[in-house]
Amino acid sequence: GQNIDQPTEMTATEGAIVQINCTYQTSGFNGLFWYQQHAGEAPTFLSYNVLDGLEEKGRFSSFLSRSKGYSYLLLKELQMKDSASYLCAVCDSNYQLIWGAGTKLIIKP
Amino acid sequence: IAGITQAPTSQILAAGRRMTLRCTQDMRHNAMYWYRQDLGLGLRLIHYSNTAGTTGKGEVPDGYSVSRANTDDFPLTLASAVPSQTSVYFCASSDSPAQGHEQFFGPGTRLTVL
Numbered sequence: 001g002q003n004i005d006q007p008t009e010m011t012a013t014e015g016a017i018v019q020i021n022c023t024y025q026t027s028g029f030n031g032l033f034w035y036q037q038h039a040g041e042a043p044t045f046l047s048y049n050v051l052d053g054l055e056e057k058g059r060f061s062s063f064l065s066r067s068k069g070y071s072y073l074l075l076k077e078l079q080m081k082d083s084a085s086y087l088c089a090v091c092d093s094n095y096q097l098i099w100g101a102g103t104k105l106i107i108k109p
Numbered sequence: 110i111a112g113i114t115q116a117p118t119s120q121i122l123a124a125g126r127r128m129t130l131r132c133t134q135d136m137r138h139n140a141m142y143w144y145r146q147d148l149g150l151g152l153r154l155i156h157y158s159n160t161a162g163t164t165g166k167g168e169v170p171d172g173y174s175v176s177r178a179n180t181d182d183f184p185l186t187l188a189s190a191v192p193s194q195t196s197v198y199f200c201a202s203s204d205s206p207a208q209g210h211e212q213f214f215g216p217g218t219r220l221t222v223l
Contacts, residue, residue, distance in 0.1 A: 004151065030208040042199060042214035043152070050209060087151070095206050096167065099151030 002026045004100035006088050011106045012078055020073045020086050020103045028093020034062050034073045035087040037102065043087055046073070075105075083107045111135060113215035115200050121221045122190050130185040130218050132200030138213070140206040141183040143167075143175060145196040146217075152199065158183055159206045190222045 003025045012018040024032070031050035035043040049055055049064035049071060061074040073086055085102040092098055113134040122128050134141065139160045144152040154167030158177040172194060174186045183202075187194055197219050201212040 033211065042216050044214070045211040048209060048211065089152075091208060095208065096154055096157070097152075097212065099153070101149055101151045 002090075002092065002098050004088055004090060004098055006086075006100040006103045008101070009104045009106065011108060012075075014078055014080060014107055014109050016078050017074065017076050018078060018105065020075075020088075020105065022071045022073070022088035022100055024069050024071070024088070024090045024098075024100075026090045026092045026098055029066060030091040030093070030095055032062075032064055032071050033089045033091070033097065034060075034071075035089065037085045037087055039084070046086075078107050080107050080109070113200055113202055113213060115198075115215040115218050117218060118216070119219040119221075121223065122187075124191055124222055125189050128187045128190055128220070130187075130198055130200075130220070132183045132185070132215060133181050134183075134200075134202045134213075134215075135181065136202060136204075136213065137180060138202035138204050139180070140203045140210075141177065142201040142203075142212065143173070143183070143185045144199045144201065145169065145194075146199060147196050155185065155198075157206070190220075192222045194220065195222045196220060 005023045034046040037043040047062040087102045088100040089097040116131045142157045143155040156175040158164045200215040203210040203212045
């Protein structure tokens with residue numbers, strides 16, 4: 001079967017760094033996406049990784065290891081507005097996205 | 110309009126009634142998708158369309174139907190609603206169904222079936 005695992009909830013302090021992990025087992029792999037979803041809103045695209053390594057985009061970075069079936073999203077200099085759910089999704093062999101349940105990130109002042 | 114719109118924003122529906130959720134995009138994207146999002150679960154694909162005139166079944170298609178008569182519109186119909194279809198429904202689109210193309214999401218429709 002196909003499976004995406006993420007922690008349900010994490011808490012971090014404003015100004016700090018947090019790493020959100022995602023492990024996956026899917027039928028085929030055509031890249032991994034991270035999305036941000038604020039409560040009551042639609043998901044919005046953060047990053048895409050298809051090759052191993054780190055992709056940096058401002059305060060956000062995403063890492064992929066295909067051999068380990070593992071990715072993480074790194075958020076630096078946390079701000080209160082970063083309080084949201086972070087969704088990991090893998091593009092499978094049929095080019096459909098398989099989604100994790102999301103990690104709710106709570107930022108404390 | 111810019112992006113994807115969905116209607117209605119929310120709806121309370123009696124079980125057994127028929128309901129169509131509307132989705133329109135103005136980005137000329139080829140691919141469109143319908144997902145449902147339930148607490149504690151990831152987004153689950155209901156139906157998709159890789160291009161106008163074609164549709165396909167996703168992970169949870171039972172009880173739902175779609176059509177794609179043109180590029181812009183992708184309505185989702187519940188023929189006879191049941192309480193287990195209570196959920197938040199998101200429509201999404203992407204330039205291509207192929208590798209690497211991000212999906213853009215509409216604001217969602219919150220549906221309650223009583």
